[in-house]
Amino acid sequence: MTVFALVDANNFYVSCERVFNPRLEGVPVGVLSNNDGCFVARSNELKALGVKMGEPLFKVRDLIRRHNVRVLSSNYALYGDMSARIVDCLSCFTPDIEIYSIDESFLDLTGMEHRDLIEYGQGIRATVKRWTGIPTCVGIGPTKTLAKLANFAAKKALIDGTSVCDLRDQEVRDKLMTRTPVDEVWGIGRRSAAKLTALGVHSVADLRDMDTKRARSLLTVTGERIIHELRGMACMSLDLLEEPQKGLAVTRSFGQPVIGKDELLSALVTYVTRAGEKLRRGGLVAGHMQVFARTSPFRGDPPYSGSGQASVSPATDDTFELIGHATRILDRIWKPGFRYAKAGVILTDLTPRGQAQPSLLDRRDTDRSKRLMAAMDAVNSGMGRGTIRPGMASATKGWGMRQESRTPAYTTQFADVPVVRA
DNA sequence: TCTGGGGTCCTAGGACCC
DNA sequence: TCTGGGGTCCTAGGACCC
Numbered sequence: 001m002t003v004f005a006l007v008d009a010n011n012f013y014v015s016c017e018r019v020f021n022p023r024l025e026g027v028p029v030g031v032l033s034n035n036d037g038c039f040v041a042r043s044n045e046l047k048a049l050g051v052k053m054g055e056p057l058f059k060v061r062d063l064i065r066r067h068n069v070r071v072l073s074s075n076y077a078l079y080g081d082m083s084a085r086i087v088d089c090l091s092c093f094t095p096d097i098e099i100y101s102i103d104e105s106f107l108d109l110t111g112m113e114h115r116d117l118i119e120y121g122q123g124i125r126a127t128v129k130r131w132t133g134i135p136t137c138v139g140i141g142p143t144k145t146l147a148k149l150a151n152f153a154a155k156k157a158l159i160d161g162t163s164v165c166d167l168r169d170q171e172v173r174d175k176l177m178t179r180t181p182v183d184e185v186w187g188i189g190r191r192s193a194a195k196l197t198a199l200g201v202h203s204v205a206d207l208r209d210m211d212t213k214r215a216r217s218l219l220t221v222t223g224e225r226i227i228h229e230l231r232g233m234a235c236m237s238l239d240l241l242e243e244p245q246k247g248l249a250v251t252r253s254f255g256q257p258v259i260g261k262d263e264l265l266s267a268l269v270t271y272v273t274r275a276g277e278k279l280r281r282g283g284l285v286a287g288h289m290q291v292f293a294r295t296s297p298f299r300g301d302p303p304y305s306g307s308g309q310a311s312v313s314p315a316t317d318d319t320f321e322l323i324g325h326a327t328r329i330l331d332r333i334w335k336p337g338f339r340y341a342k343a344g345v346i347l348t349d350l351t352p353r354g355q356a357q358p359s360l361l362d363r364r365d366t367d368r369s370k371r372l373m374a375a376m377d378a379v380n381s382g383m384g385r386g387t388i389r390p391g392m393a394s395a396t397k398g399w400g401m402r403q404e405s406r407t408p409a410y411t412t413q414f415a416d417v418p419v420v421r422a
Numbered sequence: 423t424c425t426g427g428g429g430t431c432c433t434a435g436g437a438c439c440c
Numbered sequence: 441t442c443t444g445g446g447g448t449c450c451t452a453g454g455a456c457c458c
Binding site for chain 1: 426
């Protein structure tokens with residue numbers, strides 16, 4: 001019998017901000033997506049005001065002002081670093097960890113059943129809180145799906161209000177599932193929930209008791225697997241080894257609509273440059289590139305979405321080669337007269353650099369390219385991203401990201417380290 | 423004026439092969 | 441009038457996740 005725990009940070013981005021600014025405690029706080037567009041993290045106080053996940057900022061301006069909500073731009077340097085610190089804490093409890101997302105990890109507790117796992121979970125929470133300042137909840141169950149559900153219950157204080165919930169017990173599970181709506185299940189999104197509701201499947205218990213064949217025809221094998229997991233039969237194991245990444249994307253909405261081709265190109269070159277950095281950091285080369293540019297679906301502008309692709313052969317991590325491909329793709333998809341709102345580059349067919357298929361016809365000076373890229377990366381990591389960049393990337397105008405209230409990179413930039421006076 | 427970004431997995435359908 | 445069957449591979453699109 002397997003036992004999994006899911007450790008999930010509470011309102012993670014908000015909690016990170018609160019660690020460095022205690023004045024944010026006890027008041028409504030929200031963190032915005034890129035471009036200061038939508039809320040992607042909310043404190044409990046903000047949730048209580050009815051602001052939903054993904055709510056666009058401009059739609060709730062009034063409410064924000066009335067309740068003096070603290071609104072922050074997202075600070076990924078901070079959140080990424082805090083996330084790594086939490087994983088370090090968890091590593092002290094077990095080596096069997098799957099880092100599931102920036103604020104969630106699964107732990108394999110199989111074989112620890114002789115211990116009081118609620119107490120163990122409390123120990124994890126206390127350690128993470130003491131060492132990083134971040135509050136978490138712990139969900140425990142015989143399958144990943146049940147550990148997820150347990151975590152949900154812990155967050156909502158549905159079982160005993162202790163922020164740790166153990167769903168190994170059948171009766172506890174029954175009770176929770178009967179009163180939990182089906183769309184709270186991990187893997188049941190809006191579409192599937194609508195299909196299920198139409199068939200009279202409303203609660204998690206209803207889904208658990210559904211005929212698996214029926215579920216499969218409605219929701220494919222994913223749905224069938226979820227039902228088995230809800231019944232306590234583990235279908236998913238922990239991914240302890242990091243799987244090689246399959247694709248990589250850099251896409252952004254513009255701060256203002258882009259009309260000219262040069263401007264669009266300079267945005268794309270900036271994104272491709274960033275994509276190249278990500279490739280090299282991961283020791284990867286890309287064999288395929290997709291580029292897209294589109295108008296806004298919200299503004300009522302004439303719609304256009306252009307997208308084109310190219311195979312990158314031989315596969316490369318050289319920013320300038322990638323820019324060449326992107327430029328040619330843009331030439332094919334560019335249409336004048338539209339107000340472009342977003343563009344991006346997606347790299348796929350990723351392989352580890354050493355493993356890439358070499359080509360007999362390859363006449364590139366790869367050694368020179370490698371040295372140039374290494375030099376650029378060294379300068380930019382030491383002096384800040386974009387210190388050295390391709391010339392075409394420099395024509396930043398209105399497309400640059402809006403970030404009106406980003407907090408300092410407290411933990412990753414020396415200049416931003418907080419000063420304590422005593 | 424202002425509506426995120428970056429991933430994974432699954433399936434259907436087309437192309438191709440013998 | 442007749443028009444196979446079965447396999448693989450690839451891609452686009454849908455759904456979901458945080």
